[in-house]
Amino acid sequence: MSEDTAAVPAQQTLKAPPAKESGIKALLGSAAGRNTGLVVALVLLCLGGVVTAGDRFADVDNVLTILRLAAVIGVVSVGMTFVITGGGIDLSVGAIVALSSVWATTLATQGIANDTHWIVIVFTALLVGGACGLVNGALIAYGRVVAFIATLASLAAARGLAEIISNRKTQIVNVPGFTAFFDASVLGVPVLVVIFAVVAAGGWVLLNRTTFGRRTFAVGGNPEAARLAGIDVRRHTVMLYTLLGLCCGLAAVMLIARTTTGSATHGGLYELDAIAAVVIGGTLLSGGRGTIAGTVFGVLIFTTLSNVFTLNNLSISAQAVAKGAIIVVAVLLQQRLARRSGA
Amino acid sequence: MTSTDATLLSVRGVVKRFPGVTALGGVDFDVRAGEVHCLLGQNGAGKSTLIKVLSGAHRPDEGEIRWRGEVVSFGNPTAAMRSGVAAIYQELDLVSGLSVADNVFLGHELSTAGFTRRSDARRRTRELLKRLGHPEISPDRDVGRLSVAHQQVVSMARALSLDGQLLIMDEPSAVLDPDEVRVLFGIIRELTAQGVAVIYISHRLAEIREIGDRVTVLKDGRTVATGLPAREVKTPDLIALMTGRVLDNVFPQRKPVDPAAPEVLRVRGLTDGDFDPVDLTVHAGEVVGLAGLVGSGRSEILETVYGARKAAGGTVEVDGRKLRRGSVGAAVRAGMGLCPEERKSQGLLLDEAVYRNITVSSMSSFARFGFLDDRAERARATTLTESLDVRPAGVDRVVRGLSGGNQQKVVLARWLLRECRVLLLDEPTRGVDVGARSEIYELVRALADSGVAVVVVSSDVEEVLGLADRVLVVREGRVVHDGPADEIDESRVLDLVMEGHAA
Ligand SMILES: Nc1ncnc2c1ncn2[C@@H]1O[C@H](COP(=O)(O)OP(=O)(O)OP(=O)(O)O)[C@@H](O)[C@H]1O
Ligand SMILES: [Mg+2]
Numbered sequence: 001m002s003e004d005t006a007a008v009p010a011q012q013t014l015k016a017p018p019a020k021e022s023g024i025k026a027l028l029g030s031a032a033g034r035n036t037g038l039v040v041a042l043v044l045l046c047l048g049g050v051v052t053a054g055d056r057f058a059d060v061d062n063v064l065t066i067l068r069l070a071a072v073i074g075v076v077s078v079g080m081t082f083v084i085t086g087g088g089i090d091l092s093v094g095a096i097v098a099l100s101s102v103w104a105t106t107l108a109t110q111g112i113a114n115d116t117h118w119i120v121i122v123f124t125a126l127l128v129g130g131a132c133g134l135v136n137g138a139l140i141a142y143g144r145v146v147a148f149i150a151t152l153a154s155l156a157a158a159r160g161l162a163e164i165i166s167n168r169k170t171q172i173v174n175v176p177g178f179t180a181f182f183d184a185s186v187l188g189v190p191v192l193v194v195i196f197a198v199v200a201a202g203g204w205v206l207l208n209r210t211t212f213g214r215r216t217f218a219v220g221g222n223p224e225a226a227r228l229a230g231i232d233v234r235r236h237t238v239m240l241y242t243l244l245g246l247c248c249g250l251a252a253v254m255l256i257a258r259t260t261t262g263s264a265t266h267g268g269l270y271e272l273d274a275i276a277a278v279v280i281g282g283t284l285l286s287g288g289r290g291t292i293a294g295t296v297f298g299v300l301i302f303t304t305l306s307n308v309f310t311l312n313n314l315s316i317s318a319q320a321v322a323k324g325a326i327i328v329v330a331v332l333l334q335q336r337l338a339r340r341s342g343a
Numbered sequence: 344m345t346s347t348d349a350t351l352l353s354v355r356g357v358v359k360r361f362p363g364v365t366a367l368g369g370v371d372f373d374v375r376a377g378e379v380h381c382l383l384g385q386n387g388a389g390k391s392t393l394i395k396v397l398s399g400a401h402r403p404d405e406g407e408i409r410w411r412g413e414v415v416s417f418g419n420p421t422a423a424m425r426s427g428v429a430a431i432y433q434e435l436d437l438v439s440g441l442s443v444a445d446n447v448f449l450g451h452e453l454s455t456a457g458f459t460r461r462s463d464a465r466r467r468t469r470e471l472l473k474r475l476g477h478p479e480i481s482p483d484r485d486v487g488r489l490s491v492a493h494q495q496v497v498s499m500a501r502a503l504s505l506d507g508q509l510l511i512m513d514e515p516s517a518v519l520d521p522d523e524v525r526v527l528f529g530i531i532r533e534l535t536a537q538g539v540a541v542i543y544i545s546h547r548l549a550e551i552r553e554i555g556d557r558v559t560v561l562k563d564g565r566t567v568a569t570g571l572p573a574r575e576v577k578t579p580d581l582i583a584l585m586t587g588r589v590l591d592n593v594f595p596q597r598k599p600v601d602p603a604a605p606e607v608l609r610v611r612g613l614t615d616g617d618f619d620p621v622d623l624t625v626h627a628g629e630v631v632g633l634a635g636l637v638g639s640g641r642s643e644i645l646e647t648v649y650g651a652r653k654a655a656g657g658t659v660e661v662d663g664r665k666l667r668r669g670s671v672g673a674a675v676r677a678g679m680g681l682c683p684e685e686r687k688s689q690g691l692l693l694d695e696a697v698y699r700n701i702t703v704s705s706m707s708s709f710a711r712f713g714f715l716d717d718r719a720e721r722a723r724a725t726t727l728t729e730s731l732d733v734r735p736a737g738v739d740r741v742v743r744g745l746s747g748g749n750q751q752k753v754v755l756a757r758w759l760l761r762e763c764r765v766l767l768l769d770e771p772t773r774g775v776d777v778g779a780r781s782e783i784y785e786l787v788r789a790l791a792d793s794g795v796a797v798v799v800v801s802s803d804v805e806e807v808l809g810l811a812d813r814v815l816v817v818r819e820g821r822v823v824h825d826g827p828a829d830e831i832d833e834s835r836v837l838d839l840v841m842e843g844h845a846a
Contacts, residue, residue: 210713211706218703221692228651228683228690229704229757230675288694 037333038281038297041326045304053311062307064190070303071196072254073273077295078203079247080274084283085207085290086240087220088140091151093248093274095158096132097267100125100252102162105171105262118178121256126249132158133245137238155271162264171262182257192254199250204292216240220287276323277302280330301326349375350412351509351540352397352428357406359392359564361744364735366392368564370406374509379531379541381551381573384561385585385776386748387734390544391433393561394513397542398430399423411508421450429502433513433544433747433774434687435494437501439487444468446486447501471500476526491685492518492637499527510534511542514747516550517773520636520802522841528554546748546776547803548578560584586778593781594809595788600629605662607796608648608679608765613657615647618820620657623648625765625796630787632811632828633800634836640820641800642684645767648798649681650674661765678764680704682754682771684800690754691742698724698738700753705761727756730786732779747774752783759786766790769800784810804836816840 049057056062076093083090103109104125113120132154139150173179182191207213218226219236227233251270256262279285280301281294302323309319352374359367367389374380382390395401397408399417408415410426417423420430437446444464453460453467468482477496480489486497495518502510510531516524531541531554545551551558555573559566560581568584610623618640625631635641646652648659653669660666661677674681683689692700701724702709709720724738731752733745742753751774758766768787772780787810791797801807807814808828816824816839824831824839 209715209717211710211715212713214699214703214706214715217695217699218692221694222688224689225683225691226703227671228649228681230671230680231703232672288692 035282035291035293035297038294038301042297042301042304045301045308049304049308049311053308056311057308062311064193066300066303066307067193067196068190068258069306070299071190071192072251072258073270073277073303074196074296074299075199075247075251075254076244076270077274077277077299078199078292079244080278081203081281081283081290081292081295082207082216083240083244084275084278084285085220085287086216086237087223087287088147088237088240089151089275089285090136090241090244091148091271092132092136092154092158093244094267094270095155095162096129096245096248097252097255097270098264099132099158099162099165100128100249101256101262101266102166102171102264103128103262104252105173105256106165107171110173110175113175113178118175118181121173121175121178122253125252125256126246129245129247129249129252130242131245133242133248134238136245137241140241141234141237159264166262166264168264170265173256173260173262179257179260182254192258195250195254199247200292200296207290207292212239217288217290220284220290222288273302276327280327349377351376351410353409354393354397355407355409357393357396357403357408359389359396359401360404364744366564367396367403369566370561370564371566372559372569374540374542376508376540377535377538378556379535379543379554379573381555381558382542382544382561383546383551383558383581383585385734386752386774386779387746388561388585388776389564390561391513391746392564394430394432394511394542394544397423398428398511400430400432424451424505424507427505427508428511429505429507429509430511431495431498431502431513431515433517435491435498437486437494437497439485441486442483443472443480443486443489443497443500444482446497447471447482447504449501451505467504468500471503472496474503474530475499476523490638492520492523495519496523503530507539509540509542513544514546514774515543516545516547518637518802521804521837522636524550546774546780548581548777562587582777585776593777593784595781595785597788597812598628598792600626600812604628604794607662607794608798609658609660609663610648611658611660613644613647613659614655615643615652616655618643618817619822621822623798623815625798627794627796628791629813630791630797630799630811632807632814633798633817634802634804634807634814635800635817635840637802639817639840641817642769643820644817645681645769645798645800646683648674649679649767651681675704678762679767680758680761680763680765681767682758682769684769684773686747686750686754686773690757691750693743694741696739697728697733697742697745697753700742701727701738701756701760704757723760724756727760728752731756731782748776748779751775752779755783759790763790763795765796765798767798767800770802771799772801772803772806780806804833804840808833808836818842 076097080090080093104121109121109124136151136154139145140147184191186194207216215231215236218231219233223233255266277298278295281291281298283290283294305322306319350373355371357367357370370393384390392401396403399420399422415426438449447468448464453463465482472478472480475496477493480493480496486494489497495515499515515527519527535541543554551573558571558573558576559569562585604626606624607627608625610621612620612622614620621644633641643652647654650666650669650671650673658665661679664677666677667673692703698721702720706715709716721738728736728738733749733752742750755771772783775783787797799807799810811828814826814828814831814836815822816836818840
C-alpha cells in the first residue's frame with residue numbers, strides 16, 4: 001500500500017523530463033499544439049500577404065472578402081469534419097451545393113418566395129441538401145455501398161439533375177428580402193461570416209459536448225465495438241451524411257446570396273477543398289479523431305492562400321500546386337503524430 | 344544470480360519509459376539454455392514491454408542485455424530473429440491479407456536469388472502446423488479469415504520456423520483450449536530437451552507449475568524475485584510477491600439462488616443455423632456458466648442472444664418481453680449487455696480515453712438534452728477503475744497505452760457501469776491477473792446478488808465452476824450438459840468438453 005502511494009509522485013516527476021527533451025514535439029502532439037502549428041502557418045501566410053501585396057492585403061475590405069469566401073466552404077467543411085470523423089467520406093458536396101442552389105432559385109421557388117416570404121428559398125435549399133445527404137447515408141449504411149463509390153455516384157447524379165433543372169442556365173435571384181438580409185452586416189461583420197461562426201461554434205459543441213459527437217468518434221474509431229456497445233451505427237451514419245447535406249444546403253443559400261445566382265456550376269471542386277481543409281486541420285482520414293477548430297483553420301489557410309496569390313496575379317495553377325504541397329506536408333505531419341501516439 | 348556457462352540471456356538494469364509512464368524500472372534476470380523461465384506479474388507490471396525489449400521491438404532506455412555472453416542491442420525484431428530470438432506477442436502481429444505461409448516466413452522468407460520459394464514455404468508451414476496439432480489450417484488461407492485461436496497457432500508456427508535458441512511466449516494460452524495447451528507444452532518440452540530456452544508468460548499459476556522451471560516476478564516494472572523454483576514455490580507467496588497483499592479466496596461465496604426468483608432471460612430454440620437450437624433460462628441473481636472449447640459455439644450463442652448475429656430461429660425474452668431478432672439496439676434497450684470476446688476488435692475504442700470507453704454504453708445517463716456531463720462521466724469511471732485496480736490510474740489515458748489485462752478491465756467496467764438486467768460475459772478475465780480476477784468475480788457476484796442475470800463464457804473450467812451457479816457444457820454447437828455447478832467437477836467438465844476430441 002505504502003509503495004503504491006509512493007509510486008504516484010514518482011510518476012509525476014517522471015512526466016516532466018521527456019516533455020523537456022522534445023518540447024516542440026510534445027507541443028505538436030497536444031491538440032492545442034496542433035492548432036498552434038496551424039496558427040503559425042496562417043500568420044506566416046498573412047505576413048507573406050502583407051509583404052507582397054502590402055495595403056491591398058491588409059485592408060479591412062480584403063479581410064472581409066477572405067472571410068466571406070471562407071464562410072461558404074467553411075460551412076461545408078464543418079459538416080465534412082463530422083462525416084470523416086465518423087469514418088466516412090463524401091465526394092458529392094459540391095454537386096449537392098449546386099443542386100440546392102438551382103432548386104432554390106427556380107422561377108417557381110422564387111415566385112412562391114416573393115408571394116410569401118424569402119425564407120422559402122432557405123428552406124428549399126436545406127430540404128434539397130438534407131435529402132441528398134439522407135440518400136447518401138442510406139445508400140452507405142443500409143445499402144452497404146462503399147462511401148467513396150456511393151458519393152461519387154451522387155456527385156454525377158446531383159450535378160446532372162442541377163443541369164436539367166436549370167437547363168444549364170444561370171438563375172438570377174430576384175427576391176429583394178433575401179438579398180437584403182444576407183447582404184447586411186452585424187456590427188460590421190457580414191451576415192455570411194456570422195453564419196459561418198455560428199455553424200463552427202455549433203459544430204464544436206455538437207462534436208465535443210454531446211452524445212451525438214461522442215458516438216461519432218466511436219463509430220469512426222471502431223464501428224464493430226460501437227455496434228456491440230449498443231450504438232445504432234447505421235442510423236448514426238445516416239445522420240452524419242444528412243447533417244453534411246444540410247450544411248451543403250446552407251452553403252448553397254450563402255452562395256446564392258453572395259453571387260445572387262443559382263447555377264449548376266456552383267460548388268465546383270468543393271469536395272477537394274473541404275476534404276483538404278479537414279485533413280490539414282488534423283482530422284484523421286481513417287476516422288475516430290476530429291477537430292472543428294482545426295478545420296476552421298484549414299479553411300482560413302486555404303482561402304488566405306488563394307487571396308494572396310490572386311493579389312499577386314499568380315495563376316490558379318500556381319495556387320493548386322501550393323495547395324497540394326500544403327496537403328502533403330500536413331498529412332506527413334499527421335502520420336508522424338499518429339505513429340507517435342500509436343506506437 | 345551467478346551466471347553459469349549455460350546462461351543464454353542475461354538482463355541487467357533494463358529501463359523503458361513511455362511518455363508519462365516508466366514501464367520497466369530496472370529488470371534483472373538470467374535465462375539458461377534448456378529451461379522454461381516463467382515471468383509473473385500483475386497487469387501492467389511490464390511483462391509484455393520486457394518481451395518487446397528482448398525481441399527488438401522496443402529499445403531499452405537503460406540497461407544491458409547479454410546474449411550468449413555478448414552485449415547486444417537488437418534494432419528491430421528481424422535482427423533478433425537472426426540471432427535466434429523469436430517472440431510470440433500477446434497482441435497478435437500477423438498481416439491479414441497475406442496467406443498463412445507468407446506470414447510464417449514474413450521477414451525471413453525462403454528465397455533463392457531473390458525469388459521466394461513458395462512451395463517450400465508451404466510445405467514447411469504445413470509441417471509446422473501439423474506439429475502444433477492443427478493440420479487442418481491450410482497454408483494458403485488468408486490469415487485475416489482465421490479465428491483468433493488459429494491465428495495464435497500461426498504465430499506459434501512463425502516463432503518455431505526460426506529454429507531459435509530462445510523462444511518467448513507472451514500469454515500464449517489465453518486463447519487456447521486445454522488440449523491445445525497440452526500440445527503446446529509437449530512442444531515446449533521437446534524444444535527444451537534440445538537446449539532451447541523458453542520464456543513463458545501466463546497468469547495461470549497451474550500452467551507455470553506444470554511447465555516452468557524457474558520463475559521471475561515483476562512488480563511495477565522491477566524484478567522483485569528471480570530464479571524461484573517453479574514447482575516448489577508456494578502460491579500465496581507468489582501472489583504476495585506480485586500484488587503485495589495476501590489473497591485467501593479467489594472465488595467469492597455463492598448465495599443459493601432463490602427458487603422463486605423470476606426468470607429474467609429466457610431463450611427458446613435459438614439458432615443461427617450453425618449451432619443447434621439452444622434453450623437457456625437465467626433467473627434473477629443467477630450466474631450461468633458456458634464451458635466449451637474455443638470454436639465450440641459458445642461465443643456464437645452469446646452473440647446471437649445479444650442480437651449481434653442474425654438468428655435463424657428461436658426467441659429471446661427479457662423479463663417476459665420478446666426481443667426483435669438481430670437487433671442489438673433492442674437488446675440493449677431491454678437491459679442486456681455483452682462484454683465481447685475480442686477486446687481489441689470488438690470492445691475497445693483504442694484511441695479514446697479510458698473514461699469514454701467506459702461510458703460509451705451508458706452515455707444517455709450522463710446526458711441532458713444530449714449534452715454530456717464530462718465531470719460526472721470521469722467521476723463514475725474513476726470509481727470503477729479504482730475498484731478494478733486499472734493501472735496506471737487516470738481515466739484520461741488513451742486505452743491503447745494500457746497493458747492487455749488492464750484493457751480487459753476497461754471493457755468490463757463499461758458493462759458494470761450500465762445497470763443491466765442481463766449481462767453476457769465472453770471470456771471476462773482473459774489476460775487478467777489473479778488479484779484483479781478475484782475483484783472481477785466479486786463484482787460479478789455482487790451484481791448477481793442485486794438481481795442481475797449473468798451468463799459467463801470461459802475456457803477456464805475452474806472459473807466457470809467457481810463463479811457459476813449452473814453450468815452448461817457446449818460441444819460442437821450443441822449443449823451437452825446442463826446442471827448445478829456444485830454437482831459436477833473439473834475433470835467431468837473436461838471430459839464432456841473434449842469427448843470425441845481427444846482421439
Ligand atoms: N506503447 C505504450 N505507450 C504507453 N504506455 C505503455 C505502452 N506500452 C505499455 N505501456 C505501459 O507500460 C506498462 C507495462 O505494460 P505491459 O504491457 O508491459 O504490462 P504486462 O505486464 O504485459 O501486463 P498484462 O498482464 O496486462 O499483459 C503499463 O503501465 C502500460 O500502460
Ligand atoms: Mg502483457
